[in-house]
Amino acid sequence: MNGTSTSRIVRLFESAASALEADAGGPVHLVRLIGPRTSFVAGRVPDEMPFVASVRVILNEQWALLFYPAPGHSIDREKVKAMFKDLYTLS
Amino acid sequence: MQVDHTAPASWVNTRIKQDEVFKYMDHGRDFIPDDEIEAKIRVDEGKEPDPQQVRAILAKSMAIKDLTTDEVAVLIRVNDKAMLEEMRQTAFNVKQKVYDNRIVTFAPFYLGNYCVNRCSYCGFNHDNDTCKRKVLNDEEIRHEVEVLAGKIGHKRLIVVYGEHPKNDVDYIVESLKTIYSVKTKTRNGTNSIRRVNVNAPPFSIADLKRINEAGIGTYQVFQETYHKKTYARMHPVNTIKGNYNWRLYCMHRAMEAGIDDVGIGALFGLYDWRFELMALVYHTQELEKRLGIGAHTVSFPRLQPALNSIITPDWPYLVSDEDFKKIMMIIRLAVPYTGMIVTAREKAEIRNEAVMMGVTQMDASSRIEIGGYSDVVTAQKENKQQFILGDTRSLDALIRDLAAMGHVTSFCTAGYRCGRTGKCIMDLLRSGTEGKFCKLNAVLTFQEWLDDFASDDTKRLSQPLIDREINEIKQKNPQALDIFINYYERVKKGERDLYL
Numbered sequence: 001m002n003g004t005s006t007s008r009i010v011r012l013f014e015s016a017a018s019a020l021e022a023d024a025g026g027p028v029h030l031v032r033l034i035g036p037r038t039s040f041v042a043g044r045v046p047d048e049m050p051f052v053a054s055v056r057v058i059l060n061e062q063w064a065l066l067f068y069p070a071p072g073h074s075i076d077r078e079k080v081k082a083m084f085k086d087l088y089t090l091s
Numbered sequence: 092m093q094v095d096h097t098a099p100a101s102w103v104n105t106r107i108k109q110d111e112v113f114k115y116m117d118h119g120r121d122f123i124p125d126d127e128i129e130a131k132i133r134v135d136e137g138k139e140p141d142p143q144q145v146r147a148i149l150a151k152s153m154a155i156k157d158l159t160t161d162e163v164a165v166l167i168r169v170n171d172k173a174m175l176e177e178m179r180q181t182a183f184n185v186k187q188k189v190y191d192n193r194i195v196t197f198a199p200f201y202l203g204n205y206c207v208n209r210c211s212y213c214g215f216n217h218d219n220d221t222c223k224r225k226v227l228n229d230e231e232i233r234h235e236v237e238v239l240a241g242k243i244g245h246k247r248l249i250v251v252y253g254e255h256p257k258n259d260v261d262y263i264v265e266s267l268k269t270i271y272s273v274k275t276k277t278r279n280g281t282n283s284i285r286r287v288n289v290n291a292p293p294f295s296i297a298d299l300k301r302i303n304e305a306g307i308g309t310y311q312v313f314q315e316t317y318h319k320k321t322y323a324r325m326h327p328v329n330t331i332k333g334n335y336n337w338r339l340y341c342m343h344r345a346m347e348a349g350i351d352d353v354g355i356g357a358l359f360g361l362y363d364w365r366f367e368l369m370a371l372v373y374h375t376q377e378l379e380k381r382l383g384i385g386a387h388t389v390s391f392p393r394l395q396p397a398l399n400s401i402i403t404p405d406w407p408y409l410v411s412d413e414d415f416k417k418i419m420m421i422i423r424l425a426v427p428y429t430g431m432i433v434t435a436r437e438k439a440e441i442r443n444e445a446v447m448m449g450v451t452q453m454d455a456s457s458r459i460e461i462g463g464y465s466d467v468v469t470a471q472k473e474n475k476q477q478f479i480l481g482d483t484r485s486l487d488a489l490i491r492d493l494a495a496m497g498h499v500t501s502f503c504t505a506g507y508r509c510g511r512t513g514k515c516i517m518d519l520l521r522s523g524t525e526g527k528f529c530k531l532n533a534v535l536t537f538q539e540w541l542d543d544f545a546s547d548d549t550k551r552l553s554q555p556l557i558d559r560e561i562n563e564i565k566q567k568n569p570q571a572l573d574i575f576i577n578y579y580e581r582v583k584k585g586e587r588d589l590y591l
Contacts, residue, residue, distance in 0.1 A: 008224055011092070028512050029515065030348070031510035034303060034304055034305075034306050034349075035271065035304070035305060035306025036271055036285070036286075036306045036507075036508070037306040037307070037308070037507055037512075038507070038508055038509060038510040038512070039349070039351055039401070039510065039512050039513065040351070040510045040511065040512045040513050040514065042514070043386075043515075045514075045515050045519060046519040047522040047523075047524060048522075049519060049524050049528075051527070051528075051531070051568065051570050051571030051574060051575075051591065052574060053574060053591065054509060054510075066510050078265035
């Protein structure tokens with residue numbers, strides 16, 4: 001994974017972030033999956049993070065999104081994956 | 092007969108990539124201005140600062156704001172006992188605000204003591220012929236981890252490597268995979284090592300990417316001494332470690348390689364502790380300014396005797412207990428959000444005091460000889476260890492002592508698993524939110540450990556603490572209560588590795 005690919009993934013995420021947050025009712029983070037480690041890459045970090053079990057949508061073996069949904073909100077995983085379908089050509 | 096452990100010149104000569112130093116420098120200048128630091132610590136030297144000025148600085152720390160180096164210099168000058176106690180109390184309160192009443196525990200795990208360097212103060216010095224050299228193979232690593240995770244109950248390690256082809260990047264990557272792969276049964280559940288922090292030499296960006304891809308926690312490299320003349324004296328110029336700036340800029344390279352949790356430190360006692368303390372602050376500020384993320388942890392080991400070291404009892408910069416306590420308080424006040432590690436180099440009495448000064452991480456049941464955890468001989472072996480331990484308390488004993496002081500022992504690795512790393516966790520620590528996660532995960536992992544490993548005495552002493560913590564969660568963090576209770580009940584029934 002080179003720097004160019006990472007920048008494009010971050011840009012893709014940032015362009016979708018508002019819509020993702022609106023659906024989830026809470027923060028959404030782009031993370032890198034590195035073995036047992038999940039590393040924060042991008043996303044809004046509010047002063048009060050919700051105390052909910054995060055919902056992980058894996059985009060590919062290196063990238064995922066972490067959602068912190070508000071009560072009453074659910075995550076449409078297939079819709080999310082479709083938004084990031086271009087990701088598969090960037091890995 | 093000692094085995095020749097000299098590394099080939101072809102390996103040594105290609106380690107340092109000068110372009111990976113110069114690219115971060117400011118017109119050829121590094122970020123440790125020796126003269127400026129010396130000037131700051133000499134301003135009004137010996138003169139007690141104005142209490143109002145000190146209290147204003149303490150208030151700034153309490154607001155979880157980084158101190159300037161001028162403010163740190165003021166705190167260094169404080170010697171008045173009453174004001175020192177105010178500083179101590181504030182340092183403790185800052186830590187409570189950011190991290191709550193938890194102490195994270197871990198174990199040091201030395202995998203290899205081959206080293207090409209000739210550091211004057213170190214027992215692993217290449218020229219130390221009495222040091223028994225060893226690097227653990229895969230099976231030996233597994234045996235060690237089975238003891239660490241299966242018998243003692245650790246879930247976090249700091250693995251330590253010398254600088255040598257025998258424990259180079261390939262070895263580091265493979266050893267990390269081995270460590271993470273070991274699963275053990277416990278009294279009521281299972282256990283494994285969930286976070287491996289790495290204390291290793293500085294590497295190139297390419298090598299750091301490989302280490303990062305192995306899933307490390309924090310990458311930790313200590314500058315040893317930031318004072319350039321002392322550095323040159325301690326580290327011969329014809330060694331890899333003799334290159335000051337290669338070491339100084341390794342965290343810049345690490346972050347460029349994608350490692351977002353880095354640990355810095357200095358070996359206090361090589362030079363004037365006031366200089367080193369200031370330089371540590373300069374270092375974390377540089378990382379924050381240039382890369383957007385300060386140090387995840389700061390370590391401050393104090394020079395202790397080592398086999399065949401040049402440091403004698405009359406060495407002029409050895410740090411007294413009182414000055415060591417000042418160092419801890421001031422680091423906490425200067426960098427309110429950073430993790431602070433006090434290791435078992437220090438005596439138990441000092442470490443207990445350190446808890447009340449704002450440290451956040453302590454090791455226990457520590458063995459620092461290579462292969463020491465599965466070794467049946469319990470005495471420390473000076474010719475296999477880098478230094479001598481001051482605190483030999485077992486993990487069970489440390490946990491009991493911390494519980495008596497009202498502190499939960501945490502084995503939390505949630506941030507690392509949940510994507511709360513790097514800039515994210517720094518922001519959450521500053522805002523006070525991460526401390527709430529700290530409490531939840533501390534109680535969950537503490538309960539796991541009590542159920543799987545604790546002696547009857549420790550269990551009995553710890554239960555009232557757990558009850559108080561749960562009550563506090565009910566009162567101060569009610570929005571987390573439902574999910575916390577759900578996870579807590581599941582842990583009590585034997586489920587493991589639940590985190591928020």
